[in-house]
Amino acid sequence: MSPVATTTRARRARETAPREETRFDRRLGEILEHATDVFYEKGYEGASMRDLSRSSGMSLAGLYYYFESKEKLLYLLQKHTFGQVMQQLRARLEEIGDPEERVRTFIRNHLEYFLANQKAMKVLSHEDEALKNGMGSDIVAMKKEYYRLCVALVDELRRARPGEFNGSVSSRIAVLSLFGMMNWIYTWHHPRKDADAGELAQQMGDIFLRGVLAGPASGNGGKARAAKRK
Amino acid sequence: MSPVATTTRARRARETAPREETRFDRRLGEILEHATDVFYEKGYEGASMRDLSRSSGMSLAGLYYYFESKEKLLYLLQKHTFGQVMQQLRARLEEIGDPEERVRTFIRNHLEYFLANQKAMKVLSHEDEALKNGMGSDIVAMKKEYYRLCVALVDELRRARPGEFNGSVSSRIAVLSLFGMMNWIYTWHHPRKDADAGELAQQMGDIFLRGVLAGPASGNGGKARAAKRK
DNA sequence: GTCCTGTTCGAACGTCCGTTCGAATCGGGG
DNA sequence: CCCCGATTCGAACGGACGTTCGAACAGGAC
Numbered sequence: 001m002s003p004v005a006t007t008t009r010a011r012r013a014r015e016t017a018p019r020e021e022t023r024f025d026r027r028l029g030e031i032l033e034h035a036t037d038v039f040y041e042k043g044y045e046g047a048s049m050r051d052l053s054r055s056s057g058m059s060l061a062g063l064y065y066y067f068e069s070k071e072k073l074l075y076l077l078q079k080h081t082f083g084q085v086m087q088q089l090r091a092r093l094e095e096i097g098d099p100e101e102r103v104r105t106f107i108r109n110h111l112e113y114f115l116a117n118q119k120a121m122k123v124l125s126h127e128d129e130a131l132k133n134g135m136g137s138d139i140v141a142m143k144k145e146y147y148r149l150c151v152a153l154v155d156e157l158r159r160a161r162p163g164e165f166n167g168s169v170s171s172r173i174a175v176l177s178l179f180g181m182m183n184w185i186y187t188w189h190h191p192r193k194d195a196d197a198g199e200l201a202q203q204m205g206d207i208f209l210r211g212v213l214a215g216p217a218s219g220n221g222g223k224a225r226a227a228k229r230k
Numbered sequence: 231m232s233p234v235a236t237t238t239r240a241r242r243a244r245e246t247a248p249r250e251e252t253r254f255d256r257r258l259g260e261i262l263e264h265a266t267d268v269f270y271e272k273g274y275e276g277a278s279m280r281d282l283s284r285s286s287g288m289s290l291a292g293l294y295y296y297f298e299s300k301e302k303l304l305y306l307l308q309k310h311t312f313g314q315v316m317q318q319l320r321a322r323l324e325e326i327g328d329p330e331e332r333v334r335t336f337i338r339n340h341l342e343y344f345l346a347n348q349k350a351m352k353v354l355s356h357e358d359e360a361l362k363n364g365m366g367s368d369i370v371a372m373k374k375e376y377y378r379l380c381v382a383l384v385d386e387l388r389r390a391r392p393g394e395f396n397g398s399v400s401s402r403i404a405v406l407s408l409f410g411m412m413n414w415i416y417t418w419h420h421p422r423k424d425a426d427a428g429e430l431a432q433q434m435g436d437i438f439l440r441g442v443l444a445g446p447a448s449g450n451g452g453k454a455r456a457a458k459r460k
Numbered sequence: 461g462t463c464c465t466g467t468t469c470g471a472a473c474g475t476c477c478g479t480t481c482g483a484a485t486c487g488g489g490g
Numbered sequence: 491c492c493c494c495g496a497t498t499c500g501a502a503c504g505g506a507c508g509t510t511c512g513a514a515c516a517g518g519a520c
Contacts, residue, residue, distance in 0.1 A: 024496085045273055049477075060478090061479085065497065126356075128417065178411075203400070203403050206441065210444065211439075211441035279508060291469055300509090
């Protein structure tokens, strides 16, 4: 059967109740997992369909029964990964009201998922521009939504603490700096050697929040600019 | 003449006084510039030698007179870029004594070079794992040196301000977070739309320093944790 | 002019790429 | 058992890849 029909089948399964997952879905999931490893090791461009075939134990032609192109495979992988991050995040945020704790929850959720699924998240972060046209803009839209949600959380905090906020740092740069801190992790984190997600979230949360907030009269940040010798 | 001999030539030029730059060096420099554009647009793996040939206006075979492989070209490119960052940094640090200002200089230098040479710096940051064996470890060593220098600057500051430092954040994570903030820029910065290097260095410097330092009794960061944990 | 050395090139090499196709195989329902 | 759709595969396609080679070209020294 052609992949077009398999798309129909997949859609039907999604539209109905959380049905039993079909054999097709299960097998596709396995392939996605193996593909994650390969893309993680060699990069999207550097990985060949033959690499994917070897790692998943399925023949080269067999793979094309599950997705119609290498690019579509990357798309499925990225969409699935991002979907899970978003879903988990929304669930957690629902039961938290305190603005600062909401920001810290965002950070904790991101880092926990990042470290628990390091390979998939590297592929999501690093293979940013590999998808062309329609598929690319789809993922870009999800990332923009994620970014905007974080900006909203920060602005929420800003509104809740009128005096304490450091006005000279824009929300845009603050949030993008935070994303940089968190997403850069895949370049240096060694699970055996470095702190776990909770500890990292604590430290990065401290850096970010202390950096963006400013004590009412402590003048810690202001001094930084003025003093050259003090 | 074979590329091996050209290496000898290049070394001779470097060993002697700052001699006139040879025709060979100039032409190689032009090729490196064009290659930077191509690697920036399509990534190292995604760029073909034929792309490089087209963009530089030199024939496919002609390129191999200047470097012996595509991998070596990336190596030359990365080494040259990193060399300039390092050289500029050392020159600036020499004339600054104040520990905080030294950290801010590090940040300002990094961001200024990053934005002035965005394409080259993206290639340096993004194509981290493309080089194999010897060439890769050479660049890795330079990056480690750069990292250690930054840690030293932070520890310097830590020693100079015994009371104010936030002890719960390790220098390693602080510095790697800072690198993340700065290196992530290539994914979002639009020269027309976003702040310039000086402004960014100011804001990221504020976030980093306020985040890492802590007012003696302001208790701003401490309060953050107390809400849920203590 | 001629020589010589540094530079450039067209054409080809063997290999690997993503993708396709028709046939073989599987596995549950009759 | 047989049947039929779902699944898997070997083999091949045309094209693009990185690299090589010997010939051609450049331009200053004699």
